[in-house]
Amino acid sequence: MNSFLLIAILLVLASVGYQFGQRRARSVSGGHPSTLHSRPQYYGFYVALWCGIPSVLLMALWLILEPHVAEWMLISNLPEDIQSLPEDRLSLLLNDVKNLASGNIVSREVDASLQAAADGYASVRQIGNAAMTVVAIAIAVLGLAFARKRISPELRARNLVERTVSVLMIIASTIAILTTIGIVMSLLFEAMRFFARVPWYEFLFGLEWSPQTALRADQVGASGAFGAIPLFAGTLLITFIAMCVAVPIGLFSAIYMSEYAPQRMRAIVKPMLEILAGVPTVVYGFFAALTVAPFIRRTGESLGMTVSSESALAAGVVMGIMIIPFVSSLSDDVMNAVPRALRDGAFALGATKSETIKQVIFPAALPGIVGSLLLAMSRAIGETMIVVMAAGLAANLTADPLEAVTTVTVQIVTLLVGDQEFDSAKTLAAFALGLVLFAVTLTLNVIALNVVRRYREKYD
Structure with missing residues (x-):
C-alpha cells in the first residue's frame, strides 16, 4: 500500500478515536461533564494520540529499516561468486536489480539470474509493505481500544495531552536544530578540505576565478x-x-x-x-x-x-x-x-x-x-x-x-x-x-x- 494512503487511513482512525474518546468521556461522567478532570475534548485528543503516534512511529521506523533488510536478503540470496565481487561492482549490480524491480532502465543486459533477483527483491518489498500496513493499522486499532478503556473521571487527560504535545514540539525543534548543525558541519568539513589545497587568503582576496584544475600534467587551459x-x-x-x-x-x-x-x-x-x-x-x-x-x-x-x-x-x-x-x-x-x-x-x-x-x-x-x-x-x-x-x-x-x-x-x-x-x-x-x-x-x-x-x- 502506498505510504500516503496508509497515513490517510491512520488519520481517519485518529479522527474516529477522537470521537470515541469524547463519547466515552461523556458516558463515564453520567451526563455531568463537571465531574471529569478535563474537558471531553481532551479525552478525545488522548485517544487520538494513542491511536496515531505509535503507528506513525512504527511506520517511520519500518520505512527506515525495511530497505536495508530487503537489500541484505537480496545479497544473501545471490550466488557466492557474486557476493564476493568488489564493493563497487556489487553496488552497481544491486542498483540494476533495484531498477529492474521498479521498472526503470538497467545498465546491463537482463538475463535470467538478474530477472530472478529482481523478482525476489520486488516480492520482498511487497511483503514488507503489506506487513507494515497490517501492523500499523493493528497498532492504531489497539491503541484506540486501550486509550478508550482507560478513560475515567480521574484520568488527567489534559495534562497527558499537553505533555505529549510539548514533547512533540521539542522533538521537532531538536530535528530543526540538528539539521542546521548538520548543514553547517558538512559545509565546514568540506571547506576545510578545500583550504588544505588552496590558501584561504588566496580564496578570499584573489582577483581571478578560473576553477579549471588539471586532471593530467599536460592538460591545456586548466589554470586553477x-x-x-x-x-x-x-x-x-x-x-x-x-x-x-x-x-x-x-x-x-x-x-x-x-x-x-x-x-x-x-x-x-x-x-x-x-x-x-x-x-x-x-x-x-x-x-x-x-x-x-x-x-x-x-x-x-x-x-x-x-x-x-x-x-x-x-x-x-x-x-x-x-x-x-x-x-x-x-x-x-x-x-x-x-x-x-x-x-x-x-x-x-x-x-x-x-x-x-x-x-x-x-x-x-x-x-x-x-x-x-x-x-x-x-x-x-x-x-x-x-x-x-x-x-x-x-x-x-x-x-x-x-x-x-x-x-x-x-x-x-x-x-x-x-x-x-x-x-x-x-x-x-x-x-x-x-x-x-x-x-x-x-x-x-x-x-x-x-x-x-x-x-x-x-x-x-
Missing part, C-alpha cells in the same frame, strides 16, 4: 585560480541593483496600502503584490532572458553604448521585481502595527497626512522596515536561476551593470553539475563558497530578526 573576489563583486552588484528596484517600489506600495488605500482596494492590491513571491524563479529567469535583457541591449545600442547580451542590469531589475513583496508586505504590516494614538496625536497638533507619515509613522516603523530590507537582501543574495539565465557565467571583476557577471550561487551550481570527483579543489570550492554565502545570509537574517524583535518589544 580560485580568487573569489569577482564572485563577491558580481553578487553585490546584482543585489544592489535589485534593492534599488525593490526598495522604492516596495516602500511606496506599503505607504499607499497602509495610509492611503481604502480597505477594499488594500484587500485587492496586497494579495496581487504577494503573488509575485509565489512565481517560480525560473519564470522570472525566462522573463529576464527573453524580454528584459533584449530590451536593455536594444536601448543601449540605440544610445551608442555597448551592452552585453547577458548583463547584471537585466538580472538585477528582474530580481528586484521578485523581492518587492518582501519589502512591501512586511513594511505594510509594521506600519499598520504603529499605534493609532501616534497618528491621532500628530493630527491633533495640526500635522497633515504626509507630515504624519514622514515624521511619525515612518520613524516609528523604521526598525521593522529595516528588518524587511535585510530579509529581502538575503533573499536576493541567495538567488540563482535568474542570474544563470540573465547575467551569465562569466566571472568578471567589474562595476559596469551592462557587463556580464556571475554570483556565488551560480558558481556553486556550475561546480557541482554533472559527474564530479569530490576530491578535487574544483568541486570542494563549491563548499567553500557555500560556507561564505551561509555566513553572509545568516548574519543578515540575524540582524533583521534582532531589529524586528526590538521593534516589537517597543510598540506591541
